[in-house]
Amino acid sequence: MKLKETLNLGKTAFPMRAGLPNKEPQWQEAWDQAELYKKRQELNEGKPAFHLHDGPPYANGNIHVGHALNKISKDIIVRSKSMSGFRAPYVPGWDTHGLPIEQVLAKQGVKRKEMDLSEYLEMCRDYALSQVDKQRADFKRLGVSADWENPYITLKPQYEADQIRVFGAMADKGYIYRGAKPVYWSWSSESALAEAEIEYHDIDSTSLYYANKVKDGKGILDTDTYIVVWTTTPFTVTASRGLTVGPDMEYVVVVPTASDRKYLLAEVLVDSLAAKFGWEGFEVVARHTGKELDHIVTEHPWDADVEELVILGDHVTTDSGTGIVHTAPGFGEDDYNVGIANGLEVVVTVDSRGLMMENAGPDFEGQFYDKVTPLVQEKLGDLLLASEVINHSYPFDWRTKKPIIWRAVPQWFASVSKFRQEILDEIEKTAFQPEWGKKRLYNMIRDRGDWVISRQRAWGVPLPIFYAEDGTAILSKEVTDHIADLFEEHGSIIWWQRDAKDLLPEGFTHPGSPNGIFEKETDIMDVWFDSGSSWNGVMNARENLGYPADLYLEGSDQYRGWFNSSLITSVAVNGHAPYKAVLSQGFVLDGKGEKMSKSKGNIISPNDVAKQYGAEILRLWVTSVDTDNDVRVSMDILGQVSETYRKIRNTLRFLIANTSDFNPTTDTVAYEELRQVDQYMTVKFNKLVETILEAYNNYDFMAIYKSVVNFITIDLSAFYLDFAKDVVYIESADSKVRRQMQTVFYDILVKITKLLTPILPHTAEEIWSYLEFEAEEFVQLSEMPVVESFANQEDLLANWDAFMSFRTQAQKALEEARNEKVIGKSLEAHLTVYASAEVKALLENIQSDVAQLLIVSQLTVTEDAAPAEAVSFEDVAFTVAHAEGDVCDRCRRVDPTTADRSYNAHICDHCAEIVENNFAQAVAEGFEANAKK
Secondary structure, eight states: OOGGGGSOOOOOOOOSSOOHHHHHHHHHHHHHHHTHHHHHHHHTTTSOBOOEEOOOOBSSSSOOHHHHHHHHHHHHHHHHHHTTTOBOOOOOEEBOOSHHHHHHHHHTTOOGGGSOHHHHHHHHHHHHHHHHHHHHHHHHHTTOOSOTTSOEETTSHHHHHHHHHHHHHHHHTTOEEEEOOEEEEETTTTEEEOGGGEEEEEEEEEEEEEEEEEEEOTTTSOTTEEEEEEESOGGGGGGOOEEEEOTTOEEEEEEETTOOOEEEEEGGGHHHHHHHHTOSOEEEEEEEEGGGGTTOEEEETTEEEEEEEEEEOTTOOSSSTTSEEEEOGGGOHHHHHHHHHTTOOOOOOBOTTSBBOGGGOTTTTTSBGGGOHHHHHHHHGGGEEEEEEEEEEEEEETTTOOBOEEEEOOEEEEOSGGGHHHHHHHHHHSEEESTHHHHHHHHHHHHOOOEEOEESOSSSOBOOOEEOTTOOEEOOHHHHHHHHHHHHHHOTTHHHHSOHHHHSOTTOOOTTOTTOOOEEOOOEEOHHHHHHTHIIIIITTSTTOOSSBSEEEEEGGGGTTHHHHHHHHHHHHHSSOSBSEEEEEOOEEOTTSOBOOTTTTOOOOHHHHHHHTOHHHHHHHHHHSOTTSOEEOOHHHHHHHHHHHHHHHHHHHHHHHTTTTOOTTTSOOOGGGSOHHHHHHHHHHHHHHHHHHHHHHTTOHHHHHHHHHHIIIIIIIIIIHHHHHHHHTTSOTTOHHHHHHHHHHHHHHHHHHHHHTTTOHHHHHHHHTTOTTOSOSSGGGSOOOOOOOOTTHHHHHHHHHHHHHHHHHHHHHHHHHHHTTSOSSGGGEEEEEEEOHHHHHHHHHTTSOHHHHHTOSEEEEEOSOOOTTSEEOSSEEEEEEEOSSEEOTTTOOEETTOEEOTTSOEEOHHHHHHHHHHHHHHHHHHHHHHHHO
């Protein structure tokens, strides 16, 4: 018998190298064939429900790392809930309408305005569905478990119909109306935009200071007085119809030195403005409050026939400008509101493409709005007092990355003001993680205007509105219900395929159309209305889904997007939020903390990560970052996560290998019969179980990552498994001490595999395939472990935590001895412990072989005074000498009993006894086998 054959060296076919890029697709195919998602739902039938409602990503292009963070996070939550006693279905969705798809087709050479609209819409539909298939494959490659064969897609007829029903319910309550107030207008998209479609960038703009001559001073101002105004949008001077002053602000009339003109401007700004205008000095000749100036009439700077009225507005400040704001009601929300209140004309001089229109004047017509500043300056002539370039934040179209303008055009709006307080009350009832999300959404709803829901595009859900011959808009419940039914049967494309009269209910009449002639609206709905209706198109429409949802989870940008639009539509129709809780995550940045972009070349593709490292590494990365804030990722960072994965995998491989001869049904040792160190590890592990289950419940993935890595690195690898080899390798295979340790190994292995399944499902299934005694074919069909408690476990933990502190001190003494060449390996050491009474009692109370725990060959504990050369601590000191005896070839301890044995082995007495017993047992088994023959 060879000496190596007397050792219980753990053996397993579980590979050290994971080979994730090749193995993961195989596991995913096996899951599909086994219909694991369906089986999990069947197992959970009748259990309490948990519903995470999926926010739909836009169907355009392969997924990016932000998508991966989002979907993996959702998968972890749903998997953990499914394994924790909840029926947790997960229906993925896609947002499929809108401008980006039109832009893709345009780049492909498709000319929308030169082809049949129905044919064009079919092309949009086909492209969108191809992108759904592409992204679905990408998400499945990440190991995400979902009802992939039955997703919700916003272009599907049933979904479109349910969206129309939401619109109809809001219209029935009077929340839908038509208005011509200024909206965000994207000339690059030729469409109105909602707040959610706006992003801000810093730009340089030319600001102008100019004067309007007083025409009728109402006895307050002389007609030779000029009111000084300021604008950062020179093109809007073409539509200026008023000058707004602050009602309680103080204004002065001044006469500059060597000038015969009088100028009115805010008193607090007069000194700085005089310097800006190059006045050498000035004389104040009169003072007035804003209220005194109300309804004074001025002349437009270059058109004396156009009057501009001085009006009062609370939005006027002296932070910049002159304290007087030029007012163009067609080009700004504040301008519009104050203008309408004072009867000003709403003039729009820029068309849908950003070109100046005929009513701007012949000098401007046809020119691009952003290029007319020099012409405006020329037209102002000597009324222009100063110009300067300023840098400021300005709104941009988030898709085209071009600046927008405010532009008053007839649009359809969804009211927010009519039920704003109801929305705010629902926010107060909702749980938010992070907590600051509540204030953010609350403030957005509190401050937002009504929602412009019409878009001047083709690819989307039509607004189901008709117009009578007299121009009356028809939004009756009868009509919207009928349109919803048509859409459900034919899809929204029928709106474009039929004439208005053929879309209306049979026999429909209206007093505004005596001749029975009707027109249909040609605008489509804002895509945020599409996705914001998903609570009705998905949660209400499908069996086994709850409404309101237990959780919405998206990026932090969705406070102005999906969280916002879903909330408005749900409260409008049903009086409550569509969700009970909202969880938001930060943005994904590159390793330097910079935004990812193609131009920078710093984009990381999840598919590339899966090919190089495997999806498991990306999944583990998701748990390693604090998603409450923006997170960083790079291939270097993922490489570090890969090393952590390797550590986890190899540790669990050790447990697999060293339980390969363990039968849990016959070899398990009861907790009460375990050694105290085994009990300690059992209790310690149950604390980990408790931490992980609580973290899953709180969606705190980073807490799971940290606790698992800490347990595997410190509690297992650096302690329990470090000395375990001296037991599981050395002792007889079926010895009680070995079975005690294997009991703990197996318990940890099975339970930690379950705990890691939501995060590392591929690895967990691979491990599970080696656990032949577990009943479930797939670990995903098992349940999470329960937290166990044991008698006197807190006292046990306290004693062993104290011992671990003692062990750290002993390791420092051993390290010094290594540095001084007293010993090489710790097993060469004879460690003497000069212990206080408390330390001696501690070592006795733990009821363990302390030398084995410290991995030293010999140990002496004494209450004698420590010598001067000892490594000393507050209540304990150590000396280290080389152990006496020779190294045992079998256990590698230095032992005085080590000697040459009759079977050519240089081993200690303890190992000799084990070998002899094993030999005798082998001989006996051989005789028994021969006898049976």
